[in-house]
Amino acid sequence: MALNIAVVGATGAVGKEMLTILAERLFPAGEVHALASRRSVGTELSYGDKTLKCKDLETFDFSSVDLVLMSAGGDVSKEWSPKIAKAGAIVVDNSSAWRMDPDVPLIVPEVNADALDDGIRKGIIANPNCSTIQTVVALKPLHDAAVINRVSVATYQSTSGAGAEGMDELWKQTRAIYVNDPIEPQAFIKQIAFNVIPKIDVFMEDGSTKEEWKMVVETKKILDPKIKLFATCARVPVFVGHCVATHIEFENEISAKKARSILREAPGIMLIDRADEEDPAFVTPVESVGEFATFVSRVREDPTVENGLALWIVSDNLRKGAALNAVQIAELLLNKGIVKA
Template sequence: MGYKVAVVGATGNVGREMLDILAERAFPADTVVALASRRSLGQEVSFGDRTLKVQALDQYDFSDTDLCLMSAGGETSKEWSPRIGAQGCVVIDNSSAFRYDLDVPLIVPEVNADAVVGFSRKNIIANPNCSTAQLVVALKPLHDAATIRRVVVATYQSVSGAGKEGMDELFNQTRAVFTAGEVRVQKFTKRIAFNVIPHIDVFMEDGSTKEEWKMVAETKKMLDPKIKLTATCVRVPVFIGHSEAVNVEFERPLSAKEATQILRSAPGVLVDDKREPGGYITPHEAAGEDATYVSRIREDITVENGLSFWCVSDNLRKGAALNTVQIAEVLINRKLISPKRKAA
């Protein structure tokens, strides 16, 4: 008997990606339900070769549903995830609502799959921020090898991280530039077309942004609380795919050659580092792919035991939808959940 899975936020970028990935990976579901707010009631979304009609979240009964993949924003998750969990349905939440809750595991399967057992406290599992997910996939095997002391990371984050509105704004502004039209700024704080914006999420008292704080807090929770990390998060005019320039300081020596060998055998990582023009991965190549790509691996001679590298991933997949589905697969593969039997 297969599982019954509900996807909340099914009409959004990540929700649609979740449905695609469930179908691609032949997830063992007998039933998949698409849910969203009432304004999306009756819309149609694709699931493999099938079409699903969107149902309203506030009218749906989760008592016979095994898994809920939640991608409807923090406020919706705060309201609904505890209710859904109380009905015996395990929620895997893509928002930031529960990431820092000590009773909710924050999971990237390649990094800390064992921590998933903590889901039973609230029947909620959190998915990390998109920029953190790809970073820790690359850091984990290096940390195991030489113990990371400090990380300095600058991100180059695509507009899809801001949802469909962000993608529309880049498209409309780019068209306006070429047609000498009016460049309208609505979603972002400044023009994004042919520009970069060093500001993602709200500013905090210390001058960092919430996005930067998330990377610090989530890396510590999932990988090691002793790691020191500082981030500068930047929005760039790319539709899909986040890139990161990463500098790492280790407790023990780790050469670029050793790091390359370690990363080549690490789960979820693909190394493409030819040290020649074009011998690296950009967001364009990473879009639509599952891996976290690592290039430009080199030693940093300005610090003891230093290493730098370039890391790219599709933020809608590994940064959100794929990681969510992988968490669900961990639950099933480790026999932590079983399909509910319908009453006769």
Template sequence: MGYKVAVVGATGNVGREMMNVLVERSFPADEVFAVASRRSLGAEVSYGDATLKCQDLEQFDFSKVDICLMSAGSSVSKVWSPKIGAMGAVVIDNSSCWRYDQDVPLIVPEVNADAVQGFTKKNIIANPNCSTAQLVVALKPLHDAAKIKRVVVSTYQSVSGAGKDAMDELWSQTKGKYVPGQDVEPNKFPKQIAFNCIPHIDVFMEDGFTKEEWKMVAETKKMLDPSIKLTATCVRVPVFVGHSESVNIEFERPITADEARDILRDAPGVQVVDKREPGGYVTPVEAAGEFDTFVSRIREDATVENGLAMWIVSDNLLKGAALNTVQIAETLIGRNLLKAAA
């Protein structure tokens, strides 16, 4: 018997990708429901060859589903995830609402699948921030081999991480209307995003870091190792889909670039593309639509003892959101932690 799955926020970028991933991975769902806010009532979304009409979040009966994939934002999740969990469905939430709650496991299956068992406290599991998800997939096997002391990461994050309006803004600023030197009125972003880079994602905190940068620190510590020191600079770039990261890692034990390359080639969810020649690396264009996280430019960093530098790229709508959410559901099923309702 298969499972009944509700996708909340089904009309958004990530919600639509969740539908696609469920189909592509042949998730054992007997029935899938598209759920959204009242303003999207009746809107149609694709689920494989089928077309589903969105149902109203406030009227939907969640007691008839086993799993709820939630991608409707923190404010909605804060109100609805506990209600849905209390009805018996396991909520896998893509927002930042529950990531730092001690009673809610924060999961990347390739990294800390064992922690998923903690979901029973609230019937909620959190999906990490998109920039953290791809980072820890690459860090985990290296940490197991040589123990990471410190990470310095600079991100180059696509506009899709800020939603459809952000993608529309980049498109409108680049589709032939823009002339260099011409003033552009930003809306979604604080400055022009076309042909530009903005070193500011989420709100600023008192210490001068942004909340996006803080998320990477807190989530890496929660999922991988609280002793790891991490500092981040998060930058929005004029790319539609795919986050990139330049990463410097300091280890406790010696590890060579060749050793790291071999370790990562055997790691789940990772592909190494690392030819030391023009084009011998992966960019966001190649990563878009792919499930794996790609690692390139692996090299030894002579400025610190036991140091490596590398380039990490992944589709932020997939591994950073929809794919990881579905993988968490697969982990629950694979470990016999979730039984389909009769």
């Protein structure tokens, strides 16, 4: 059974990745349409061994498709997702526009696929925040085993999380430093090259940023509303790949050895953890690029709290943190028989 699919925001970094992953995973697509704003019409995009020409979002007939992968930002999604759903297609949206809507499922397939069983009342499914996705993939099997009470995370998020503009700024500033040109921050509030910025998105009343708030409320919605989570989110001078230093307090006792055994068998996770100075094994953003897995390293017992563990979680944010998760949701819809050609 083949589905007709449209990718909205196809010329962006995540949209391009969606097309790549649909082809890589041999998703049973009939017609695939690349859509964006009028200024991108005619732009050629790769889809496997095919080349697609970008079409105009404003004039496209959405009654001709079964599924829409949306990666065009919150404002565009708020305007178009309800229209697309009304035309009969299911929308998987990558923006933050619908995540906290109680009538919109917020899905990470390895974690809460059963949330789709309650129905898709608005015809929209939300893709969580990139750092939230990789964190809950690692937390889920441990929560099932020992019940998580509290989590404290510090994220190290790459510039691609801010889109192509963020990556371009890192490149331009790095070059500028070497040739002694002036640094003029635009995509970020301060210089990103050779620097770390502890602010992603806007500040809120309590001093947290909206990115930190997203991790808190999304984890509760996806995994368990009883979990307490505190986050500090920072932008680092890396092109692709997010890292999350995670400290967990459990209700029940769990050893690092037991945690490794659980994580080794968990879906979506690749455990690479060897604390041997002669032959160490852990994952950095560079190794995560282009991979589907969420990598977990440096699993340790935290002696400062009762039943505490620490993890180092790394993932390609353009893949599992965005495009891959959206395609996995599409696969889930197909496997559950929720969407049919």
